[in-house]
Amino acid sequence: MLHSSAISLSYSRLRTPSRPAAPPALAADSLAYSLLLAARAVAAVLGGSNLPDALAGHAGEPAAARAAAQDLAYGALRRFAQGDALLAALIARPLAQPEPRALLLCALYRLETRPEAAHTVVDQAVEAAGRLANGAFRGLVNGVLRNYLRRRDELLSGLTGDEARHWHPAWWLRRLRTAYPDAWPGIVAAGNGLPPMALRVNRRRCSRDDYLAQLAAAGIAARPTGTDGILLDRPQPVDALPGFFAGLASVQDPGAQRAAELLDVAAGQRVLDACAAPGGKAAHLLERADVALTALDVDARRARRIEENLGRLGLAATVRVADARQVRKWWDGVPFERILADVPCSASGVVRRHPDAKWLRREDDIAGFAATQRQILGALWPTLAPGGKLLYATCSVFPEENQEQVAGFLAAEARAELVAEEQLLPQGDHDGFYYALLQKAR
Ligand SMILES: C[S@@+](CC[C@H](N)C(=O)[O-])C[C@H]1O[C@@H](n2cnc3c(N)ncnc32)[C@H](O)[C@@H]1O
Structure with a gap:
């Protein structure tokens, strides 16, 4: 012993x-x-x-x-x-x-x-x-x-x-084993590993092929991933990345890049990013289409980072500090055609990037997150236009914040249809994310 x-x-x-x-x-x-x-x-x-x-x-x-x-x-x-x-x-x-x-x-x-x-x-x-x-x-x-x-x-x-x-809290391991009887060892191993460094190319400033060529010229080995992503063979300081400060690329996990791919924004749409700071996914949406984006975040300090990030990338949005649940305080009554609800969560899918989260969380925080997520989703739904799409997103692997949350919402909301659902488990190339794309009946 x-x-x-x-x-x-x-x-x-x-x-x-x-x-x-x-x-x-x-x-x-x-x-x-x-x-x-x-x-x-x-x-x-x-x-x-x-x-x-x-x-x-x-x-x-x-x-x-x-x-x-x-x-x-x-x-x-x-x-x-x-x-x-x-x-x-x-x-x-x-x-x-x-x-x-x-x-x-x-x-x-x-x-x-x-x-x-x-x-x-x-x-x-x-x-x-x-x-x-x-x-x-x-x-x-x-x-x-x-x-x-x-x-x-x-x-x-x-x-x-x-x-x-296993380098994880006992309650966390119990939840992983219950939800993923076969996959839990891989989730734990990924969570204990070192995260790769991934980039998103700003397609408004540079094509991915051009950027890969610039990386190669700088001696940085890399390969493409997803539609806009690049995985570096080895992490680099951002000031070693060609044109980083000129807004050619951003650091973003490929799993996070799925959000903009799934939300399929198109030019002219009114789009809401309801939990937007520091603005990674908001920027990706703006890089992909000329949308009128409102970016909310409840945290004023974090919201300033949205402006900084969009500024570096040459993008613009209406940034507001507000609680997404208090709709009357920030909504002008004109419905959105697309909504991203990247809600606060346990971060159980991104522990390799945030190892402190494992030890700072308590088990009953999960029910607290689930309650906040339910409130945010319920508050945002009336702001979605008929026929519009809302992408519910977390960086969690716990079903209570993901599939169970969305199943509860669908059971209560007759006009909501689930058109796509993805649970990405953390592994070599990407972190763990959950996405549910919901469409409102016309
Ligand atoms: C997962 S992070 C968002 C990451 C961001 N979408 C990105 O890709 O860069 C969740 C954010 O929700 C914000 N938040 C938490 N509760 C909120 C609320 N009630 N209303 C609006 N934002 C909230 C947090 O401050 C945090 O910045």
Whole structure:
């Protein structure tokens, strides 16, 4: 049993006996510095923040340190339950202090992905620990990581709990097994993997073939996917992408690109994107046809990103900050011919891009999301023109937010017909999305 083999590390025993009162500053290009940044971000997530917000605090840091910290924080959170189980086995008393705990989680992740540099990783983690709590955890960090290296195989093979083995919460795994008795291992494996980087070419500015040629000229290997998409062999910083700031392409998962493909917008239509921020799908709709688009989002800060993204791409929409459910506050009474309802959801289809979501959600959040989704769908339906189409979309794989939601709506709404339905499960090339295209009888 993993826990019975715990080595009792008393942290007072391991505390470094004498430390300089004011340790010299860490070099910004050191692993210790990135570990420290990552630990602070992971600790913030363990305290309830989402990871992008936690990492946004690093805006003033050098780009290389930010990138390294991001990789460490994402990696540590992807396998959080495994790291936590290892710490439970390695430390007799649970470590209550969030930053040292997060530092250990980040260091364990780095040890797994850079085993050849194990001793450097341990030394750098100890250096980083010197900047936390007046260095009180240096000895503990040193002892835990060295013990881990000594006992790695035994510890890893002793991980028997579902969460530690599959890197997902137990309730989440239960739901996946129930909904997908055969496919759940693939969903879990995809969720634990690294996401590919995919682009959407702005067809108003450049053809996909032209853009593929520009990528090839820049030495970036890529292949086409879907109607407007490109998959890169290896992720790139956006400033390495030809013409990115001139609006030639956007970063968007191929699964997300299905939305504009399914909604089949045509020039002249009045179109609503009711949950639009940061504007990825709205931009795709506008790239495909000259529509009059209203883009709503309830979150003012996120709504500003719609304007930024459309501006970069040379596109325009009427952007409004409003709750889609409060129709009287934002609707002028003229029906829409197309509506995209890309509703807030559990994000259970995109955990490889948002590994923090797995640990921030609670099981009863799913019923909460389902209730909000039901309200948004019900509120939007009267704004759809007869003969018009509404695309209900989530980035979830839980049926309660998808098929069950739409089945309930169809049962209650006699004028709604389901004309297309897709459940994309996350896999190599794309994330997990659900789409239901509903048409209103004339
Ligand atoms: C899945 S995201 C949308 C992603 C976006 N369609 C895209 O492709 O870039 C869901 C969005 O719904 C917004 N939202 C949540 N509740 C809302 C509501 N009641 N009314 C309008 N927007 C809402 C959130 O702020 C969030 O930006």
